[in-house]
Amino acid sequence: MINNRKCYLFTVIILLFIGIHQPIFAQNQDIQTGEASWYGSRYHGRKTSSGEPFNKNDMTAAHKTLPFGTKVKVTNLDNDESVIVRINDRGPFVGDRIIDVSEAAARKLQFRGKGIGNVKVEILELPGDYASTDAGFFTIQTGTYANYKNAQQLTAKLKAFDKHLRVELIEEQVKGKKVHLIRAGRFDNRQEAEAFNELLKEEGLSGLVKEA
Structure with a gap:
């Protein structure tokens, strides 16, 4: 399938993200x-x-x-x-x-x-209660920055990688300091998130899979 499928990675990968997007x-x-x-x-x-x-x-x-x-x-x-x-x-x-x-x-x-x-x-x-706001999902935390401009740059790179990718730039307080977190995708399960994270890794954009 898919001409550019990178062998088996895309079969793992494939447990993809989704959520990633939720295809916007x-x-x-x-x-x-x-x-x-x-x-x-x-x-x-x-x-x-x-x-x-x-x-x-x-x-x-x-x-x-x-x-x-x-x-x-x-x-x-x-x-x-x-x-x-x-x-x-x-x-x-x-x-x-x-x-x-x-x-x-x-x-x-x-x-x-x-x-x-x-x-x-x-x-x-959508399958099951996926659309429910109470349903759990997984996302990829791709970066944490004190500098807002750096956070914006990573956000732009993620968007360039996949224009449909859901990317959130969130401001939080960590140990009394303001930081900017970047989260990519919204996945139905950890396997999909991990698979998509492998794709991001090839571009130097991977992060940590977390349950939201």
Whole structure:
């Protein structure tokens, strides 16, 4: 799947973040538009980031940040064809693509032959009580700075790494001194946070995974 998948890291990685983002979808937090791609036979039977085997004939998809089990409606903006898929993998990690659907889904959306399509992704259902404000989640504390400008610089680097990444710059008092904490992502579980942290490590941006 995903052309630029760094081997197995992205299968761990893949227990990704999410939360990371909570994909800060467009202006409407439940809608995202952009380019989609698909993957099929080459990855058929391989383990996905969620741990289940990939089946090119199932209505599933890979997304960088949505929790595994999330159901989304994907609409091809060029022909108005749509399908409902379940997120069970991480990606795509090529350019600005926003979702990587299974071969079966690409066929129904009618962009299998073309390889990519312009789509709208709408969240229909989050797994369990994930949307509850009382639900626990994990985040990555990527830095603690006394200097606000340094904190801003790291925040900008994280945003440059992934423009959809949820990054929080928080001011706190530590031992009587003002410090600025940077937290990246909002993950459903520790495994996803740790996996995304591995991606950040390659860019020198990793931090400490913490339960929020």
